Amino acid sequence: MQLSETAEVTHVYGSEAANAKLAEGWKLLGVVSATTPGLQSTGVVYVLGKAAPEPKMATSLNVRFPT
Numbered sequence: 870m871q872l873s874e875t876a877e878v879t880h881v882y883g884s885e886a887a888n889a890k891l892a893e894g895w896k897l898l899g900v901v902s903a904t905t906p907g908l909q910s911t912g913v914v915y916v917l918g919k920a921a922p923e924p925k926m927a928t929s930l931n932v933r934f935p936t
Contacts (some may be wrong), residue, residue, distance in 0.1 A: 872898065876921035880914050887915035892897050 875898070882888050891897065895917040903914045 874920045875918035877919040879915065880916045882912055884915055887917070890917050
């Protein structure tokens, strides 16, 4: 997935949360070091993105052509 295709962005703390998002179909965009809110320690933040759903193709058009 290209960054330009990203329609939604989120971030999570910790590998377990990141793996859960990846299992839901999110794509890993980046890994950064940041201070965890509420704690005065530095940790790993996983930045994830999800592409916009692709439009569905028409399966039944019901088009009539003049004869």
